Amino acid sequence: MVGTMVGRAIAGKRASGMKLTLRDYLLDQARLILFWLVGICLLLALFCLYITSRHVNYSLAILLYGAGLGLFPLVLHLGIDYWQRRPFYLAVNARLDGERVLEEALTLDDARTREQRALQDLLHAYYYSYEKELRGLEEQRKFTELFVNRFAHQMKTPLTVIQLLEGELQGEGQPGIAASLQEERNRLDQSINMMLQTARLHEFSLDSRMETVELLALLRGIINEHKTEWIRYRLFPKIECDREEVFVRTDLKWFGFLCDQIVRNALQYGSKTAEGQRVPGSFWLRVRDGEDAVEVQFQDFGIGIPAEDVRYVFQPFYTGRNGRTHSRATGMGLYLVKTAAQRLGHTVELHSVEGEGTTVTLRLAKSGYYEVARNMTTL
Known part of the structure; x- marks a missing residue:
């Protein structure tokens, strides 16, 4: 994936007007052309001085003819040299238009000059070194992921x-x-x-399964899982929907996880405090079944989020001003919500006013479920 990203960046830079052309070749040969022209001019000047000292008449046509004869070897050299280099230029340009530039660079087989062959060898050496480093990083990532999974599962027994x-x-x-x-x-x-x-986000495509889910039943189950916390934090959850059943296409486990994260945030920040005591409040969960999409709206009337922090709430480990007053904040909950929603093909929006509350809206489009498969393949 990293190689593809690097390749796209290189291709994008080249596509912006830096492909190898005849103009580029002539610019590369500008010094040779300039020195050759200066040499011809000096030779013609010497010829003119010699003829003048001999008091011999000469015409401009003779000088131009001599300059043309002098330029002929230069033009012949440039034509042959460009004809020799042109296949390599065309091969490079063709690969710059591709998506996997680094991998396709290994297939360059049109090197004609020593310089081109050295460049080819350099590309091969760089790619194999990069591939070796990437394999090491992948092994390290898998080991870390295995360790985290085993540690987390071992902690389930003490719990x-x-x-x-x-x-x-x-x-x-x-x-x-x-x-x-x-x-x-x-x-x-x-x-x-x-x-x-x-x-598990690293293996999202292997750990997800799209199915038809009855949304209201799922949401009621999440609310009931936290009934003790609702009482402790003096919040009263309410579900509002104009239908008895609403069906959506999503992954049951992942969608339930991101809804649960939003509910947990509401439990933590969704009730105001007065002199250290929780003030009774409400938490609304509204479901709207539209023609194009199903929207799930989570609304609390708690402390809200400062305006300067709203734009960063989906960034990993960002806790903002509220995080400094609530030491248990990790800054990962909304990041996981945003990431999981995107990979499921859903969208998430957040609106908050400090001191008035926060509203998080999940939008599940009824069309375009093919986007999910594409999102999974780009992880």
């Missing part, structure tokens, strides 16, 4: 044990400690899931 301990604490009459333990466990579980999903 299950902690959940059992919560039940024991509840039974022993310590609901406060159990609630705090549950909150921390949920945060740890969220972080581990985010780690797994981030690692």
Whole structure:
């Protein structure tokens, strides 16, 4: 993928007017032409001085004839040299028009001069060195991904044990400690899931399956998964839709993940505080089934996002001003939402006013599902 990107960049630069042409060749030979012309002029000047000293009459036609004879070898040399180099120029230009410039450069077989053959050898040496380095980076990436996946899965067992301990604490009459333990466990579980999903983004095409999903049932399930948090944060979720069922074409797991990330953000920032206490609020989840697309709107009325931070919220690890006041922010949630939505062929928009709340809108187009396959192949 990196090679293709580099190749496209090179091709784009060449396509902007830097292809090899006859004009380029003549510019490269400008010094030779200039020296040759100066030599002819000096020779003609010497001839004129010699003839004048001998008091011999001569005409301009003779001088022009002599200059023409002097230029003939130069023109002949340039014509033969360009004819020899032209096939290589044409081959280079043809490959600059391609998408995989580095790979296609290896197929250059029209080198005629020593300089061209040296350039060909340099391209081969560069490509094989680049390919070796790329293989090493790919192996390192796979090792890191394998380590992250194994670590995340190993952490699932301690989380299950902690959940059992919560039940024991509840039974022993310590609901406060159990609630705090549950909150921390949920945060740890969220972080581990985010780690797994981030690692899986590299293999998105292998870890996704498009299917027909009943949207309202999916959203209700996500809301119910956080019923304890809704009560703790004093938020009241409401789903609004003018239909009983809405079907969309998406990947159930990935779409559920990105909806869950938006809901978790609403739980964290969706309620205002007054003197350190949560103020009761509402969270609206609106579904609109249009002719061209289905829109899912997540709206909270919490602290909102400062205007200077809105444009950066989809950047990885960007936490903004709210992140400095909420130390648990990672800056990865909305980045994963944006990335997963794009690779599913959906769009995501965010509108926020500080102190008034935030609205995130997911748009699932009913046409153009072929875009998903194209998005997957460009990862």
